[in-house]
Amino acid sequence: MTGQPARSLGTLYGVGLGPGDPDLMTIKAHRVVTTAPVIAYFRKRGKTGHARTIVSEMLGSKVVIEIALEYPVTTEVAFDDAEYIEPIRNFYAQSATRLSTHLDNGEDIALLCEGDPFFYGSFLHMYDRLRQTYPVIVVPGITGMSGCWTAAASPITYGDDVLTVLPGTLSHDALLKSLRATDAAVIMKVGRNLDKIKKALTAAGRFDEAIYVERGTMQGERVMPLANLESSPAPYFSIILLPGGRGRRIT
Ligand SMILES: C[S@@+](CC[C@H](N)C(=O)[O-])C[C@H]1O[C@@H](n2cnc3c(N)ncnc32)[C@H](O)[C@@H]1O
Incomplete structure (x- = not known):
């Protein structure tokens, strides 16, 4: 050999x-x-x-x-x-x-x-x-979403809450269907999809609960109710949180 x-x-x-x-x-x-x-x-x-x-x-x-x-x-x-x-x-x-x-x-x-x-x-x-x-x-x-809900001081799921993670790239109808069926949601990849996401949240009757987090845990972090966000599109590192709470077993 x-x-x-x-x-x-x-x-x-x-x-x-x-x-x-x-x-x-x-x-x-x-x-x-x-x-x-x-x-x-x-x-x-x-x-x-x-x-x-x-x-x-x-x-x-x-x-x-x-x-x-x-x-x-x-x-x-x-x-x-x-x-x-x-x-x-x-x-x-x-x-x-x-x-x-x-x-x-x-x-x-x-x-x-x-x-x-x-x-x-x-x-x-x-x-x-x-x-x-x-x-x-x-x-x-x-995950980024974990950093973001912590940055927002916003517990995401209680008790029997169902959490749905949605890419903002989905169609308005697909977003709406999932938002209607869930207790809590995280919407990733917001960017140029911001306006479509806002419309889907409004149609699902959840717009006022939504929290916007930009650059969570990084320099330049911003957290605010989505309703207060005026600029569009959103930057790459942005996420929308819909905290749960409806599944609480003990209040
Ligand atoms: C391609 S995904 C990558 C996700 C990554 N692997 C994770 O575990 O979070 C990129 C998307 O994650 C979200 N994201 C990740 N980290 C983030 C952060 N620190 N602040 C805000 N959004 C974040 C944004 O929605 C962004 O568009």
Whole structure:
């Protein structure tokens, strides 16, 4: 027998960083981020990247290989638009290839994820493409919504309350149907969907209960009744909370 022993593959870590405040990261996430030889993260073109910003202080000037995966399109294009789907599919395929080059070299990668990696994250596109070939370890994180209802000092579910999590990208009718059927709700991905969400909340008779949270637990955090929010669209990091309470068993 000749030749070199096969090099072992690197591990892809999907690291949940929590809702924004670096103090809300887990000890495990901190350990992986500060020891991995390669750090990867998604970001908009021309921006530092939110996930990268969360870890900037803990990384300091530590030299690691950094892989910035830059989205080819912005949210200016609707998600169901063919103009969006094709470039973004290619982008995820190319991103997975970039990561696999390092994993093939035996280098571990910490892929930084805002909130929890398994909850509406771009990480899922890497997970689906790479988990059959490489070892993958997911480090859970505090979700953005959890940070937001805490920032709003607003308990979200009591007793038998049903909580529904809704992407604001759903149609008005789909939002309305779910809002009518739930006690509590969290509406994510508000952005350009703000006006549609407001109409659905009004039609469901829940508009006055809704709380708006922008940049929860981060610098520039804003919390207010949704009724007080005048500007539209909302920024990327914004969420709408509909606290429960109707399911209380003990009053
Ligand atoms: C693609 S999802 C990613 C969710 C993330 N993986 C998590 O666990 O929260 C992005 C959406 O989450 C919501 N979000 C996440 N963190 C937030 C925060 N700190 N403040 C406000 N909204 C947040 C916003 O609605 C945003 O559009």
